[in-house]
Amino acid sequence: MALVFERHATSKIYNFEDIYSVASFGFRGEAMPSIASIARVELLTRRKDDLEGTKATLEAGKIKEIAPAGCPAGTQISVNKIFANVPARRKFLKTEATEQGYVWMRLPDWLWPIRKSVLRLMLMDAMRLQRPRSGIPPNALPWSW
16 A cells, blocks of 8 residues: 555556556556645545455655555545645645635546546535546536536
Protein backbone atom coordinates (compact mmCIF):
# COMPACT_ATOMS: atom_id res chain seq x y z
CA MET A 1 0.00 0.00 0.00
CA ALA A 2 2.82 2.44 0.79
CA LEU A 3 3.95 2.18 -2.84
CA VAL A 4 0.87 4.15 -3.94
CA PHE A 5 2.31 7.20 -2.20
CA GLU A 6 5.82 6.95 -3.64
CA ARG A 7 6.61 9.33 -6.48
CA HIS A 8 6.45 7.74 -9.96
CA ALA A 9 5.71 4.32 -8.44
CA THR A 10 2.27 3.76 -9.92
CA SER A 11 2.95 4.74 -13.51
CA LYS A 12 1.46 2.38 -16.06
CA ILE A 13 3.45 3.88 -18.91
CA TYR A 14 6.65 2.05 -19.77
CA ASN A 15 6.86 2.88 -23.47
CA PHE A 16 4.99 5.11 -25.92
CA GLU A 17 2.51 2.41 -27.00
CA ASP A 18 1.35 1.94 -23.40
CA ILE A 19 -0.46 5.27 -23.62
CA TYR A 20 -3.09 3.60 -25.82
CA SER A 21 -3.68 0.62 -23.54
CA VAL A 22 -4.15 2.17 -20.09
CA ALA A 23 -7.64 1.03 -19.11
CA SER A 24 -7.89 2.17 -15.51
CA PHE A 25 -9.05 5.36 -13.88
CA GLY A 26 -6.17 5.16 -11.43
CA PHE A 27 -4.17 8.15 -10.31
CA ARG A 28 -0.91 8.30 -12.21
CA GLY A 29 2.66 8.79 -11.11
CA GLU A 30 2.80 11.97 -9.09
CA ALA A 31 -0.85 12.57 -8.19
CA MET A 32 -1.25 10.59 -4.97
CA PRO A 33 2.09 11.66 -3.45
CA SER A 34 1.43 15.27 -4.47
CA ILE A 35 -2.05 15.32 -2.95
CA ALA A 36 -0.84 13.58 0.22
CA SER A 37 1.97 16.12 0.64
CA ILE A 38 -0.47 19.02 1.13
CA ALA A 39 -3.43 17.34 2.83
CA ARG A 40 -4.67 14.55 5.06
CA VAL A 41 -5.44 11.50 2.91
CA GLU A 42 -7.24 8.32 3.86
CA LEU A 43 -7.27 5.44 1.39
CA LEU A 44 -9.43 2.37 1.96
CA THR A 45 -9.15 -0.48 -0.51
CA ARG A 46 -10.24 -4.09 -0.85
CA ARG A 47 -10.15 -6.52 -3.76
CA LYS A 48 -13.51 -8.21 -4.31
CA ASP A 49 -12.23 -11.69 -3.38
CA ASP A 50 -10.40 -10.57 -0.21
CA LEU A 51 -12.02 -10.90 3.21
CA GLU A 52 -10.55 -7.66 4.52
CA GLY A 53 -9.20 -4.48 3.09
CA THR A 54 -6.44 -2.08 3.97
CA LYS A 55 -6.56 1.47 5.31
CA ALA A 56 -3.74 3.97 4.84
CA THR A 57 -3.72 7.37 6.53
CA LEU A 58 -1.22 10.07 5.60
CA GLU A 59 -0.72 13.59 6.88
CA ALA A 60 1.57 16.08 5.17
CA GLY A 61 3.02 13.29 3.04
CA LYS A 62 3.94 11.09 6.00
CA ILE A 63 2.36 7.68 6.53
CA LYS A 64 0.61 7.68 9.90
CA GLU A 65 -1.04 4.28 9.62
CA ILE A 66 -1.36 1.29 7.34
CA ALA A 67 -3.61 -1.36 8.82
CA PRO A 68 -6.20 -4.03 7.97
CA ALA A 69 -9.71 -2.61 7.71
CA GLY A 70 -13.24 -3.70 7.10
CA CYS A 71 -14.51 -2.02 3.96
CA PRO A 72 -16.50 -2.77 0.81
CA ALA A 73 -14.75 -3.99 -2.33
CA GLY A 74 -13.18 -1.17 -4.32
CA THR A 75 -11.21 1.91 -3.37
CA GLN A 76 -12.27 5.00 -1.43
CA ILE A 77 -10.06 8.07 -1.20
CA SER A 78 -10.81 10.89 1.22
CA VAL A 79 -8.87 14.15 1.12
CA ASN A 80 -9.28 16.84 3.75
CA LYS A 81 -7.35 19.56 5.57
CA ILE A 82 -6.00 20.72 2.22
CA PHE A 83 -3.06 23.12 2.65
CA ALA A 84 -3.21 22.76 6.46
CA ASN A 85 0.55 22.31 6.53
CA VAL A 86 1.25 24.92 3.80
CA PRO A 87 0.35 28.30 5.34
CA ALA A 88 1.91 30.24 2.46
CA ARG A 89 -0.49 28.58 0.00
CA ARG A 90 -3.49 28.94 2.32
CA LYS A 91 -2.93 32.70 2.28
CA PHE A 92 -3.90 32.79 -1.43
CA LEU A 93 -7.15 30.84 -1.08
CA LYS A 94 -10.39 32.73 -1.58
CA THR A 95 -13.43 32.31 0.65
CA GLU A 96 -14.68 28.81 1.25
CA ALA A 97 -17.73 29.49 -0.96
CA THR A 98 -15.50 30.69 -3.82
CA GLU A 99 -13.19 27.67 -3.59
CA GLN A 100 -16.21 25.33 -3.54
CA GLY A 101 -17.54 27.15 -6.60
CA TYR A 102 -14.30 26.34 -8.42
CA VAL A 103 -14.82 22.65 -7.60
CA TRP A 104 -18.42 22.71 -8.84
CA MET A 105 -17.34 24.47 -12.04
CA ARG A 106 -14.83 21.73 -12.87
CA LEU A 107 -16.88 18.79 -11.62
CA PRO A 108 -18.61 17.92 -14.91
CA ASP A 109 -15.22 17.72 -16.66
CA TRP A 110 -13.97 15.28 -14.03
CA LEU A 111 -17.12 13.15 -13.89
CA TRP A 112 -17.94 12.63 -17.55
CA PRO A 113 -15.17 10.20 -18.46
CA ILE A 114 -15.52 7.97 -15.39
CA ARG A 115 -18.83 6.20 -15.64
CA LYS A 116 -17.55 2.94 -14.10
CA SER A 117 -16.90 4.51 -10.68
CA VAL A 118 -19.23 5.54 -7.90
CA LEU A 119 -18.49 9.16 -7.07
CA ARG A 120 -19.35 11.13 -3.95
CA LEU A 121 -18.51 14.73 -3.12
CA MET A 122 -18.74 15.80 0.49
CA LEU A 123 -18.26 19.40 1.55
CA MET A 124 -18.25 20.39 5.22
CA ASP A 125 -19.26 16.82 6.20
CA ALA A 126 -22.41 16.96 4.06
CA MET A 127 -23.05 14.88 0.94
CA ARG A 128 -23.30 17.32 -1.96
CA LEU A 129 -23.27 14.89 -4.87
CA GLN A 130 -23.57 11.15 -5.19
CA ARG A 131 -23.49 9.46 -8.55
CA PRO A 132 -23.74 5.67 -8.89
CA ARG A 133 -21.94 3.58 -11.50
CA SER A 134 -23.47 4.16 -14.88
CA GLY A 135 -23.38 2.64 -18.32
CA ILE A 136 -25.07 5.78 -19.61
CA PRO A 137 -23.11 7.67 -22.24
CA PRO A 138 -21.74 10.91 -20.76
CA ASN A 139 -23.75 13.14 -23.07
CA ALA A 140 -26.97 11.56 -21.76
CA LEU A 141 -26.27 12.11 -18.06
CA PRO A 142 -28.66 14.51 -16.35
CA TRP A 143 -26.72 17.26 -14.58
CA SER A 144 -28.38 19.61 -12.20
CA TRP A 145 -26.36 22.02 -10.09
